[in-house]
Amino acid sequence: MADSADLGYLSAAELGRHYRDRSLSPVEVTRALLERIDRYDGRLRAFITVMADSALEDARRAEAELRNGEDRGPLQGVPVAVKDLYDTAGVRTTAGARILVDRVPTWDADAVERLRRAGAVLIGKTNLHEFAFGSTTINPHFGTCRNPWDSSRVPGGSSGGSAVALAAGMATLALGTDTGGSIRTPASYCGVTGLKPTYGLLSRFGIYPVAADLDHSGPYGRDARDTALLLQALAGYDPRDPTSAHVPIPDYSAALEQDVRGLRAGLLRQQLDLAAPAVRQAVLNAGQVLEGLGVQLQEVELPHEVLAVPASTVLMFVAATEHHRPLLQERSQDYGDDVRERLELGALFSGPVYLKAQRIRALLIREASAALRDVDVLLSATNPEPAPLIEAPPPAIPPIRFTRLANLLGFPALSTPCGASPEGLPLGLQIIGRPWDDALVLRLAHAYQQASGVFDYRRQRPRLDAA
Amino acid sequence: MADDTAQLTVMAVRELAALAGVRLDDERAARLLPQLQAVLAALAAVDERELAGVEPATFFSLEAFSPEQTHG
Numbered sequence: 001m002a003d004s005a006d007l008g009y010l011s012a013a014e015l016g017r018h019y020r021d022r023s024l025s026p027v028e029v030t031r032a033l034l035e036r037i038d039r040y041d042g043r044l045r046a047f048i049t050v051m052a053d054s055a056l057e058d059a060r061r062a063e064a065e066l067r068n069g070e071d072r073g074p075l076q077g078v079p080v081a082v083k084d085l086y087d088t089a090g091v092r093t094t095a096g097a098r099i100l101v102d103r104v105p106t107w108d109a110d111a112v113e114r115l116r117r118a119g120a121v122l123i124g125k126t127n128l129h130e131f132a133f134g135s136t137t138i139n140p141h142f143g144t145c146r147n148p149w150d151s152s153r154v155p156g157g158s159s160g161g162s163a164v165a166l167a168a169g170m171a172t173l174a175l176g177t178d179t180g181g182s183i184r185t186p187a188s189y190c191g192v193t194g195l196k197p198t199y200g201l202l203s204r205f206g207i208y209p210v211a212a213d214l215d216h217s218g219p220y221g222r223d224a225r226d227t228a229l230l231l232q233a234l235a236g237y238d239p240r241d242p243t244s245a246h247v248p249i250p251d252y253s254a255a256l257e258q259d260v261r262g263l264r265a266g267l268l269r270q271q272l273d274l275a276a277p278a279v280r281q282a283v284l285n286a287g288q289v290l291e292g293l294g295v296q297l298q299e300v301e302l303p304h305e306v307l308a309v310p311a312s313t314v315l316m317f318v319a320a321t322e323h324h325r326p327l328l329q330e331r332s333q334d335y336g337d338d339v340r341e342r343l344e345l346g347a348l349f350s351g352p353v354y355l356k357a358q359r360i361r362a363l364l365i366r367e368a369s370a371a372l373r374d375v376d377v378l379l380s381a382t383n384p385e386p387a388p389l390i391e392a393p394p395p396a397i398p399p400i401r402f403t404r405l406a407n408l409l410g411f412p413a414l415s416t417p418c419g420a421s422p423e424g425l426p427l428g429l430q431i432i433g434r435p436w437d438d439a440l441v442l443r444l445a446h447a448y449q450q451a452s453g454v455f456d457y458r459r460q461r462p463r464l465d466a467a
Numbered sequence: 468m469a470d471d472t473a474q475l476t477v478m479a480v481r482e483l484a485a486l487a488g489v490r491l492d493d494e495r496a497a498r499l500l501p502q503l504q505a506v507l508a509a510l511a512a513v514d515e516r517e518l519a520g521v522e523p524a525t526f527f528s529l530e531a532f533s534p535e536q537t538h539g
Contacts, residue, residue, distance in 0.1 A: 310509035347487035358523030
């Protein structure tokens with residue numbers, strides 16, 4: 001088991017078993033992943049900061065603790081990549097921005113604190129769209145992040161580096177954030193699993209904001225099982241985040257094993273009709289797999305779904321502009337062109353327009369809640385098309401067309417791989433659940449992944465040496 | 468609310484930005500104008516009757532929800 005590819009693609013669940021029967025050690029695995037970063041990241045640009053020395057220290061500590069019988073649980077010794085939007089004490093946190101290139105926080109984000117308590121190995125800080133305000137991870141300051149399945153294509157954003165790190169076997173788990181699809185789009189484009197949890201389930205403390213009432217912290221894994229493991233470590237009340245919720249935290253891994261027979265899933269017809277043919281077919285195929293598992297499928301329409309993008313544009317852009325205004329006035333030239341333009345657009349929406357967007361948000365919550373009385377989850381494609389070329393002009397239907405809705409709702413939404421385009425690019429299925437039903441969303445994704453075998457990294461990996 | 472988005476001009480965009488403390492030259496304002504018009508037109512297309520009785524979601528908390536409450 002010395003091959004770095006094998007070690008790079010072991011799941012967190014598998015690593016945990018190997019660590020405890022001593023067939024592998026955290027130091028051995030961390031070294032292997034650091035070698036892979038060294039070998040592949042010059043081209044992929046998944047990382048802004050590789051934490052090689054401290055990662056090996058983390059690994060040695062985990063190894064010693066396990067040897068002494070101090071078991072911190074399933075993340076102990078597991079390499080986790082952290083989006084460079086999460087504060088890390090003593091390690092620079094740039095938000096992917098030139099303006100913050102030298103920023104070194106003295107505190108950890110809540111999620112990072114929880115990872116440290118769980119004994120995880122923090123392997124590095126991942127690349128992102130500047131200030132998490134875009135969906136490509138074409139970053140003018142830290143390099144364009146590339147899709148491991150086809151390096152001429154984007155990995156999606158804003159959490160592109162985190163998804164790339166997983167797909168390329170350079171990390172076992174990863175953290176992302178999602179304001180309009182920033183976890184789910186990279187998950188879809190890169191063939192991994194990403195969850196935007198229910199708003200309030202995970203603390204936002206120590207995460208550089210885009211728009212406070214749309215921002216979500218969330219976990220990535222190569223599959224739903226690993227995503228559940230990471231969610232377990234991250235979920236819970238944090239008094240430092242005023243929107244953090246006091247809710248019971250279920251056992252997400254145990255929930256995966258429950259049967260999905262009899263669950264009801266609603267296909268979002270409006271979104272499916274807009275998807276490219278290969279994407280639409282992949283989602284329909286996934287629906288058939290779910291039906292084979294005993295899930296009852298029906299079509300669902302949300303009357304005002306089409307308003308999710310314009311309403312969220314107003315809410316997100318206004319909030320981001322207000323936050324950035326002092327910097328925009330003083331250092332406008334230090335922003336990338338696309339991000340500066342979005343921030344300038346956010347300055348143009350009036351108070352009444354903002355409140356109308358909030359009324360539309362309330363209307364959409366009402367409509368989605370009504371739909372979720374008849375079905376247990378809503379299904380759609382994660383994105384209208386597979387990953388676009390880096391050099392391509394913006395697509396006619398924006399990548400975030402199907403993801404923004406769940407940020408307005410605050411409901412949990414996950415992207416799981418559901419097939420490949422004719423070019424071999426990963427495609428994503430989005431599963432939206434009821435608030436606090438994150439476990440059910442994960443359960444359905446897990447059942448689907450087990451039944452379909454799509455993007456099982458034991459059999460199917462990107463050809464990085466050819467990329 | 469500017470429902471008639473066709474009346475927006477580059478100068479009006481510059482003035483709106485200035486009100487928010489953001490300086491724009493004519494070129495940038497001209498780039499933003501169609502984007503602003505597109506968003507405003509999309510929102511203006513909503514029939515006010517459909518929003519009757521819908522309060523803005525300015526207070527946003529899901530703590531009152533539970534899976535049990537929304538199960539059919």
